[in-house]
Amino acid sequence: GAVVSQHPSRVICKSGTSVKIECRSLDFQATTMFWYRQFPKKSLMLMATSNEGSKATYEQGVEKDKFLINHASLTLSTLTVTSAHPEDSSFYICSAGAANYGYTFGSGTRLTVV
């Protein structure tokens, strides 16, 4: 079946540094990937739609300069949290679409900013 790999699964970084999260579709090509964040005991909140070869579309209230998205190939999208602060600590999840499997989600990245 369609597999989406997300890396790293956990990351701890210092305040003010940047963190890159990778989302790969392992056995299919994905022209569109979605990025979500999830706070404890809350639902997933869509941050942006990542389109291969073009600029990402951000949801209202999500800072595009804060959360940089690059979708340079049909199998890889990256989310970079720039100048991270403790309030950016969250669970980040990506999703990619495959023709016969609908949308598959990655296993998530737990970001802790200290």
Next chain:
Amino acid sequence: DAKTTQPPSMDCAEGRAANLPCNHSTISGNEYVYWYRQIHSQGPQYIIHGLKNNETNEMASLIITEDRKSSTLILPHATLRDTAVYYCIVRPPRGVRSTTGNQFYFGTGTSLTVIP
């Protein structure tokens, strides 16, 4: 924005059927009903989806009312590993253009606890 409403929590005895309802009264004609579940600290897992006919797979059954304004996900024999948050989502299928977008918007979901 999420177009679905679900009860916040439910309990189910192990081995019994778990019936999870979802209201989607504003669903459009080309929108499917998708169900995903999320086990703690993991990414959501696809369960099933349907348009208007009832669907069944190895994981669950999906019952959609005739007016399509609500649906029920049925786990026929709940196990402890089915304890999770279940999300009902409506959206067009992949490849279908929509003026409202093809994104997956998650509502608050139903936290299902399977009790031994």
